Amino acid sequence: MALFDLLGRHWTMGIIWNLEQGPATFRELQARCENVSPTVLNRRLAELRGAGIVEHSEQGYRLTRPGTALYGLLVPLGTWSKNWARRLERE
Template sequence: MNIPFPGKPVRGSKTGKPVMALLDLLGRTWALGIIWQLNEQTLTFRQLQTACEGISPTLLNTRIKELVCLSLLKKTVNGYQLTSQGQSLLALVLPLGPWSNEWQAVVSAKNSLPEY
């Protein structure tokens, strides 16, 4: 498994800068989606699979292992939940939800206008 560790070269960057490792991680299929789904709730593997629109068990298992290894997720007796580090990352990401809704409205309005 090729986990993007901060301080090590990652996909697209040889510098080892932590922000590049974070962007590599968040750019992986469903990594951010898993973090998003665990906002203020603990989910079992099956619940997380359903919340992530039927992600394959193999991919979900891989992402969980990566997120646990990088201290963003932990397994509890009730399922998976964000660690304090994962919660602080989610706090940075949550404002993207309302922003993306505004962005959709702007793009939709622009694309409904006739082009000149």
């Protein structure tokens, strides 16, 4: 349940999704996430670092090995949700 609580927070999954593209500095990640405020981004990064999903390196923030594995588990959910949305639009 702790994982679902973390993933359900505003911008958490967007940060994970964007870091899968590669490491990013704070500003680069903020630009990738477009509308995220610096306060929310900073808070989510701290939470994700505390959970061992994200780490800070010389290249910037990046997913850890467990973070990359988590992303791999989220991809099928993304596919499912797109199919679900299309089905709802047709109904």
